[in-house]
Amino acid sequence: MKLYISGHRGMVGGALVRHYQNVPDVELVVRTRAELDLTNQAAVESFFATEKPDVVIIAAAKVGGIHANNTYPAEFAYENLILATNTIHAAYRAGVPRLLFLGSSCIYPKLAPQPLSEDSLLTGPLEPTNEAYAISKIAGLKLAEYYRRQYGVCYHSAMPTNLYGPGDNYHGQNSHVIPALIRRFHEARLAEQPTVHAWGTGSPLREFLHVDDLAAACAFLLEMENPPDLINVGTGTDVSIRELTELVATTVGYTGEIKWDTSKPDGTPRKLMDVSKLSALGWQAAIALPNGVKRTYGSFLAETEAGSLRT
Numbered sequence: 001m002k003l004y005i006s007g008h009r010g011m012v013g014g015a016l017v018r019h020y021q022n023v024p025d026v027e028l029v030v031r032t033r034a035e036l037d038l039t040n041q042a043a044v045e046s047f048f049a050t051e052k053p054d055v056v057i058i059a060a061a062k063v064g065g066i067h068a069n070n071t072y073p074a075e076f077a078y079e080n081l082i083l084a085t086n087t088i089h090a091a092y093r094a095g096v097p098r099l100l101f102l103g104s105s106c107i108y109p110k111l112a113p114q115p116l117s118e119d120s121l122l123t124g125p126l127e128p129t130n131e132a133y134a135i136s137k138i139a140g141l142k143l144a145e146y147y148r149r150q151y152g153v154c155y156h157s158a159m160p161t162n163l164y165g166p167g168d169n170y171h172g173q174n175s176h177v178i179p180a181l182i183r184r185f186h187e188a189r190l191a192e193q194p195t196v197h198a199w200g201t202g203s204p205l206r207e208f209l210h211v212d213d214l215a216a217a218c219a220f221l222l223e224m225e226n227p228p229d230l231i232n233v234g235t236g237t238d239v240s241i242r243e244l245t246e247l248v249a250t251t252v253g254y255t256g257e258i259k260w261d262t263s264k265p266d267g268t269p270r271k272l273m274d275v276s277k278l279s280a281l282g283w284q285a286a287i288a289l290p291n292g293v294k295r296t297y298g299s300f301l302a303e304t305e306a307g308s309l310r311t
């Protein structure tokens with residue numbers, strides 16, 4: 001099986017490469033952004049016509065936390081729309097029979113019933129801080145569905161909940177909450193800072209999935225002969241941002257005071273996936289949050305040491 005993983009230098013793409021690199025009879029195809037810019041339609045068409053992979057996983061995207069999504073909506077919409085469109089269409093034109101598109105839990109309406117069922121898609125207004133990204137992800141998953149329906153190709157989508165793990169982005173402003181807090185608490189401990197600020201009120205609820213679990217779930221879905229068009233991937237449990245913040249501080253060994261910067265947005269009040277569809281098919285997450293955060297802090301230290309930390 002010739003498998004093209006886009007975005008292999010990102011957190012999800014990296015986990016997929018780790019998962020598949022020792023699987024027998026899998027030939028991995030990867031390209032850096034410098035080698036293949038997925039927003040360049042001609043380059044994408046030419047790549048697919050030459051490589052003709054058997055399976056594609058779209059793990060490339062413009063990704064960021066609440067601040068980045070809220071600040072750069074034009075880039076989040078444009079890059080993710082064009083990247084998904086180019087990849088799905090070129091894969092179809094090159095005769096690729098199987099493709100997995102990755103969306104995100106933010107595709108569901110802000111106030112949809114919790115836990116978020118796949119049936120909630122397109123039933124109400126989106127969370128404003130990530131509307132642009134969500135719209136591009138909805139377009140991507142719908143495109144995969146339409147190509148499957150019209151052309152009979154097995155193109156389908158998975159909706160992961162908030163992810164974390166090795167190879168995450170530790171940018172001070174544009175990252176997600178777990179990498180942001182790991183770095184902030186780590187630096188505060190080293191500098192013996194008495195106070196650390198976390199964003200918002202601490203009251204929102206979020207569900208977190210380790211990226212190695214997501215890679216395993218993607219492989220599970222790609223083994224299915226007739227996968228659903230759209231399926232949620234998560235753990236089925238959530239925590240408050242306040243609880244998460246305390247967990248990260250403890251893991252990192254920071255003992256100072258935590259203050260809340262309420263000038264920063266909370267985002268959606270709760271985002272818990274209904275994972276009953278995936279559970280019924282026989283898959284569930286294996287890495288519990290405290291252990292996952294501990295492992296991720298270990299990766300952060302190793303990446304810092306190696307000079308490869310993404311900031």
Ligand SMILES: NC(=O)C1=CN([C@@H]2O[C@H](COP(=O)(O)OP(=O)(O)OC[C@H]3O[C@@H](n4cnc5c(N)ncnc54)[C@H](OP(=O)(O)O)[C@@H]3O)[C@@H](O)[C@H]2O)C=CC1
Nearest residue numbers: 007009010011012033037038039060061063102104162163
């Ligand atoms: N992180 C999370 O919490 C969640 C992520 N997801 C989804 O998982 C997928 C992967 O996310 P994640 O791994 O976290 O993101 P990362 O930012 O870690 O990785 C994304 C990768 O995509 C590459 N990329 C972006 N634009 C282009 C382009 N135009 N051409 C070529 N490559 C490009 C980036 O390359 P470069 O390094 O050169 O910029 C990067 O390697 C995305 O679809 C995202 O929506 C879903 C739910 C939650």
Ligand SMILES: C[C@H]1O[C@H](OP(=O)(O)OP(=O)(O)OC[C@H]2O[C@@H](n3cnc4c(=O)[nH]c(N)nc43)[C@H](O)[C@@H]2O)[C@@H](O)[C@@H](O)C1=O
Nearest residue numbers: 065066069104106130175176177180198199200265266267
């Ligand atoms: C994966 C997901 O990621 C984004 O949505 P989000 O769930 O809001 O993700 P987040 O990780 O940025 O924040 C989670 C919560 O945590 C709080 N918070 C505290 N302190 C920090 C902090 O220091 N950084 C960040 N980023 N958040 C912080 C923050 O205020 C919020 O209440 C979307 O872009 C969306 O498109 C998407 O798909």
